[in-house]
Amino acid sequence: MTRVAVFPGSFDPMTNAHLDVARRASGLFDRLVIGVLNNPKKEPLFAIGERVALIERCVADLGEHVSVVAFDGLTVDFARAHAAGFIVRGLRAVSDFEAELQMALTNRKLAPAIDTTFLMTALEYGYVSSSLAKEVARFGGDVTPMLPGPVAEALADRLRMTPRV
Numbered sequence: 662m663t664r665v666a667v668f669p670g671s672f673d674p675m676t677n678a679h680l681d682v683a684r685r686a687s688g689l690f691d692r693l694v695i696g697v698l699n700n701p702k703k704e705p706l707f708a709i710g711e712r713v714a715l716i717e718r719c720v721a722d723l724g725e726h727v728s729v730v731a732f733d734g735l736t737v738d739f740a741r742a743h744a745a746g747f748i749v750r751g752l753r754a755v756s757d758f759e760a761e762l763q764m765a766l767t768n769r770k771l772a773p774a775i776d777t778t779f780l781m782t783a784l785e786y787g788y789v790s791s792s793l794a795k796e797v798a799r800f801g802g803d804v805t806p807m808l809p810g811p812v813a814e815a816l817a818d819r820l821r822m823t824p825r826v
Contacts, residue, residue, distance in 0.1 A: 664689075666747035666778065669696040669736045673705040674812045675716050676794055678786035682751035685780055687723040694743045695720065699733040706795060706819060719809040736764075737772035748777045753787045 668686055672679060672695075687693045695716055699709045707715070709731045716729045732739045740748055748768060750761050765777035782789075786807075794807045798816050805813050 663691045664747065665692040665694070665743060665745040666690040666749050667694045667696050667736070667740045667743055667745045668749040669698055669732075669739060671698045671700050671703060671705065671791070672712050672716060673703070673707055673791050674712065674794065674816055675719055675809065676786070676789045676791055676807055676812075677809060678751060678753060678782040678789040680719055680809055681783045681786055682749065682780045683720055683727070684723060686749045686778075687720075687727050689778075690747065690749075691726060692743075693723075693727045693749070694745065695727065695729045696736070696739050697729060697731045698736075699731055701733070707815070711815070715812050715815055718811045735771065737768050737775055740775050741772065746775060748775060750777055750779050751782050752779050753782050753789070 666686060666689070668683055670679065683693065683695060697709060697712050697716065705712070713729050713731050720727050720729065730743075736748060748765075750765070752758060752761060761779065768775060768777060789807045794804050795816070797807070798804045798820055804816065808816065
């Protein structure tokens with residue numbers, strides 16, 4: 662039996678916390694599909710294609726059993742499309758748990774055969790979020806402890822192109 666998991670998120674941009682969860686999930690499952698959500702309710706800094714390409718660069722060393730795919734719609738539909746029995750979600754702190762629990766229970770109601778697996782991010786990334794990294798970068802702070810190298814470079818390039826208001 663092949664254990665397939667999806668790791669969904671908007672990843673705008675991917676952080677070291679995300680990468681830590683992806684790295685550990687890649688060791689737990691036979692196939693890991695990182696799903697990059699195209700969320701119409703958000704205005705991302707990076708277009709969906711850019712996010713997919715950046716993540717591919719960041720996870721290239723994890724092996725061929727890890728892929729990156731853009732999607733929209735329900736996570737459970739994305740999981741079904743990839744024959745996944747698991748949804749991987751990362752937790753940084755207790756504050757994440759309530760929203761993640763609500764999502765997991767909703768997904769369980771929509772797709773009882775798909776389980777949600779929570780992985781705690783490594784302690785050194787417990788404070789990291791995409792929003793925080795973007796804010797630190799906008800004010801000229803060092804984001805290299807928060808972001809994989811290719812993402813930090815892309816973020817710096819993007820913000821140099823964006824005039825400050």
